[in-house]
Amino acid sequence: xxxPLIDAEPIWLSLQLAGVTxxxxxxxxxxxxxxxxxxxxxxxxxxxALVALPLVLPPTVLGFYLLILLGSHGWVGGPVQALTGSALxxxxxxxxxxxxxxxxxxxxxxxxxxxxxxxxxxMETAQSLGASRLDAFFSVITPLARRGYLTAMVLGxxxxxxxxxxxxxxxxxxxxxxxxxxxxxxxxxxxxxxxQAHILSIGLxxxxxxxxxxxxxxxxxxxxxxx
Amino acid sequence: MWVVVWxxxxxxxxxxxxxxxxxxxNFLSPLKEIATRYKEDTGDRLILISGSTGKxxxxxxxxxxxxxxxxxxxxxxxxxxxEGMGVIGTRFTYAIGALVLWGLERVxxxxxxAQMSKGKLAIANPKTAPYGRxxxxxxxxxxxxxxxxxxxxxxxxxxxxxxxxATGNAMLGFVAKSQVEDPxxxxxxxxxxxxxxxxxxxxxxxxxxxxGLANSSAKQFLEYLHGAVAKNIMRSYxxxxxxx
Numbered sequence: 114x115x116x117p118l119i120d121a122e123p124i125w126l127s128l129q130l131a132g133v134t135x136x137x138x139x140x141x142x143x144x145x146x147x148x149x150x151x152x153x154x155x156x157x158x159x160x161x162a163l164v165a166l167p168l169v170l171p172p173t174v175l176g177f178y179l180l181i182l183l184g185s186h187g188w189v190g191g192p193v194q195a196l197t198g199s200a201l202x203x204x205x206x207x208x209x210x211x212x213x214x215x216x217x218x219x220x221x222x223x224x225x226x227x228x229x230x231x232x233x234x235x236m237e238t239a240q241s242l243g244a245s246r247l248d249a250f251f252s253v254i255t256p257l258a259r260r261g262y263l264t265a266m267v268l269g270x271x272x273x274x275x276x277x278x279x280x281x282x283x284x285x286x287x288x289x290x291x292x293x294x295x296x297x298x299x300x301x302x303x304x305x306x307x308x309q310a311h312i313l314s315i316g317l318x319x320x321x322x323x324x325x326x327x328x329x330x331x332x333x334x335x336x337x338x339x340x
Numbered sequence: 341m342w343v344v345v346w347x348x349x350x351x352x353x354x355x356x357x358x359x360x361x362x363x364x365x366n367f368l369s370p371l372k373e374i375a376t377r378y379k380e381d382t383g384d385r386l387i388l389i390s391g392s393t394g395k396x397x398x399x400x401x402x403x404x405x406x407x408x409x410x411x412x413x414x415x416x417x418x419x420x421x422x423e424g425m426g427v428i429g430t431r432f433t434y435a436i437g438a439l440v441l442w443g444l445e446r447v448x449x450x451x452x453x454a455q456m457s458k459g460k461l462a463i464a465n466p467k468t469a470p471y472g473r474x475x476x477x478x479x480x481x482x483x484x485x486x487x488x489x490x491x492x493x494x495x496x497x498x499x500x501x502x503x504x505x506a507t508g509n510a511m512l513g514f515v516a517k518s519q520v521e522d523p524x525x526x527x528x529x530x531x532x533x534x535x536x537x538x539x540x541x542x543x544x545x546x547x548x549x550x551x552g553l554a555n556s557s558a559k560q561f562l563e564y565l566h567g568a569v570a571k572n573i574m575r576s577y578x579x580x581x582x583x584x
Contacts, residue, residue: 183509185509190509198458199458203493281496283509285462285509285510286493300465302398303395303465
């Protein structure tokens, strides 16, 4: 056989995808989670439901609509193609877009419960001492919510690593661009290359187990409100 | 008491007159048509499970409940026969497939491939899908395989490959002629029929699996595939036959 037993490219790609997605999700999830904590708007439940949608929807629904959206005729893919010359489907950027939607609840929900448990007092105290809201948020709230942030990062990362259905539908199985670990495992199993499939699967199994052990240790004293 | 007898009889009831057929994605549409006619003619029902030939082979090898396997190649049925999962002597070529290059815009033979600079070219995964393998052979014989690597996207099976092009996510795709000849296929576009000397012939074989040995309907259906009704339907989808 002319290929090595294990190809590092899909692993590296999955790690990159998960890393980039988590960074985007923290930036996106923080204001959403904070707004959910503060608002009395009746749209709150609507936003909460939207955020939680990827938890209950089959990946095929997300995959189907992303395929339509991201293609060169799609609402998102069209303008992007006009700007950059290539559509989003079958690209790493497309997968980042998909993963951001797919893993959104896994970041927003831990942040939301962390902000809720902090309550209103620290923010009010900081403001009464003359801090601006933004300043107070970053110097008081964020440190207090560090467990929530840690949980959000770990879960968002792990969940993106475990993504399969959506990538199968919009990825196109391109080595180095969209062929992530889960797709690689699927491919190996399909052609009965069980040795390679085992190595990757066991690796992912151990990694995911360690991640969950970590999440539960972080939250030993905080109630888990992830799902 | 009667309930118990009834429940015990259930598997037998379901058994007679039902055939579980694993079918390569390229042959799903014609087989649906054949299944309708078959039901009218015999009263027996076909239950169709479609996917890439490689995937169905792996499932059959691990005891998936299929009576018959209609593959997109001859390699996998032969393997099943050799591995003792298929019934020896039941394997035969039911059709010869044709490969086309299809796109929503105008397709002009190999020129369309030579001119590809942006956009994606969809093929089925050559490892699991016979039409993907044929597509790879065409690209190799034209000298485009290396050059077009950055443009290639791989469908999990030939149905997904078609879907990549139909949704506008890929510009061109190597698909089965049977897919674009499908009367229910509503996308216009145009296609180029790849000359058969550019790839190994796509010899599609069927085999009776061990599970189907006890199912008389399964054997009857394999006979039916040889008949004029089935062949006429296959011909309308662009399939050819060994004797032609």
